[in-house]
Amino acid sequence: MQDVFIGFTSITWKMLLMYGIGGILIWLAIKKEYEPMLLLPIGFGAILVNLPLSVVWEHAGADGFLKILYDMGIATELFPLLIFIAVGAMIDFGPLFKNPLMIFFGAAAQFGIFATIIIATLVGFDLKEAASIGIIGAADGPTSIFVANLFAPHLLGPISVAAYSYMSLVPLIQPPVIRALTTSHERRIHMTYHESNSPKWLKVLFPILVTMISGIVAPISVPLIGSLMFGNLIRESGVLERLSQTAQNELAYLVTLLLGITIGASMKAENFLTWKTGLIMGMGLVAFIFDTAGGVLFAKLINLFLPKGKKINPMIGACGISAFPMSGRIIQKMASEEEKGNIILMHAIGSNVSGQLGSVIAGGMVLALVPLIYVVAKF
Template sequence: MDGLLLQYPWLNELLMGFLDLSWQHVVMWGVGALLIFLAVRYDYEPALLLPIGFGAILANIPHSSAVSVEADAVGFLITLYNAGIANELFPVLIFIAIGAMCDFAPLIRNPKVMLFAAAAQFGIFATAIGATFLGFSFPHAASIGIIGAADGPTTIYVAARYAVELLGPLSVAAYCYMSLVPVIQPPVIRAITTANERKIKMGFEGEEPVSSTTKFLFPLMIVLIAGIVAPISVALIGALMFGNLLKESGVVDNLSNCAQSELANLVTLLLGITIGGTMTAERFLTFNVLLIMALGAVAFVFDTVGGVLFAKLLNLFSTKKVNPMIGACGISAFPMSGRVIAKMALKEDPTNFIIQHAIGVNVAGQVASVVAGGLVLALIPALMK
């Protein structure tokens, strides 16, 4: 065969895809196909897992022009990566879209729910510490811990800055665990609560209207406070609150609607396929990736546990008991986590409606996860000195 290729050089150009195909490439095709299957068959974060899966297939075709790094023929996935991931643009644009979709009125009305959301970020820091003991560098360990917040854009933003080579598996883990909230959270909650605790009723609280002025000033105040505490978080929290400001201003409905639909859809599409393009066999098929997937699950579970245990702790000192399950809603998976917890309460007692409280904590989790990401960004360079 080698002699034939030497005699007819054009054959090498024609057959190089077959000649350089390895079992690792085939495995990655399977990984990409699995992500597409989960998106289509089970509706697991389809807007992201489907593009990621397809991008992974494109990146693992031998000599794929989609990921070419030759100066005269740079692949489009490499171009998108340099234009949107390497400079952290895509995650920031996603935050603008998310902010435009968020209604922070439940958080403004009941600020104490931020305590539950803060407690639900425990898994981030616990997992980061654990990952360092397993041999990961602190920047990598912190990036792994962020998975626990169930906040894909924050995970991508932190990874793009401090764990570029782990971007693919970190992103896949974050979005997979987000989509698995209905599978992961219920058994974890049942394991650390009693039936009586899950049946605690929290009466409906009259929702006093939040003035438009308050809702308009809220994003401005959050940006100033978070920016002063952790300036490195301004890009994250600033983009989130800018999107919300567009919505609450009431004078740029076209921009707000664009952020919620066209911008969100376009950036999600480009972000997904670009992340998939980073999932090459040599990066993905490693023992560290298995550890990342396992540690991501640990982070997610610990975040759930942290929120629930904090609620149980409050009950020890409070005459007005809270249903500890709402503590699990402090992650960023909104409104999925709030709905899952509300359904669990109804299953325990068909007359127990805690959806109002669960969604309130879940909204707070949106802000808390971004703030936690900002703290991680601030801590990494400080601890590396």
């Protein structure tokens, strides 16, 4: 008789709370349209895995379908890398080639990653956990998942939720930070843009050389940067249009679907409902704020050395985060609100695609440096 009611008797308050959290994520996806392709599957996955007996994860000694997906796609890092192929096929580096200076904002706006690593260690996390939390500031879901899975798989759930939630909240996070750090005069700076086509050989050679250089500087970053650049090479080759379209659409949608529900399945109540989750969510926000501040302040620094008439609109610096193309669009909207007819979109997009590169390189740096620091600390 007890077996009949086992579903009712094994429910705990933590499970109920997780249904609420899953429900909120689904609500945000549907009602607010915050990253719906990810937050909806994550929310539903969180509900599934917290149902009594959790049969989707494991039952009677056999792996459930979500555990199989997790082992196959997350534990092996396969899903994030496949997503990167799709993202690479979506990126056009053309705006960056026309104004290469924008590439440095892709570096400056990674400041939040490193500032958050320091803060996380001060709060009490160990270095690997801190590095995984800091990488939320990459504003790049697959990189966050890749690093967290290697360094702190037990924190994968909250880190993924924080990364994707804050990416979707970029329109709310960035504008107040930018306004606090810039004057109205600075936000009205105009930037000229010359329409011209970049040579095809540069577009083809760029992903190959970027992969090789990154592979030499930080060999451990090759899976990340290699898959991103492979996708871009497919796009720019000009002879693989159907493959490029497949990567941008079918591959992206399919893997995103599986990635989302599998990440949701990592949110078991006993792992997710800890004080660490609250801290991770808080520090994720800090990372995004520092990213934005780092980019804007770096642009202001560069402006000190640029002649009048060549100054950069410092809002462009904020686009150096990887949230593409959302950040670029927000900055253009802010520029238009400040002064009608001020078009800085292409510069913003140039900075934004640099952020894609910068976040992956930063992820590679963290992957390389953390083990190195451990070795150094022993001597």
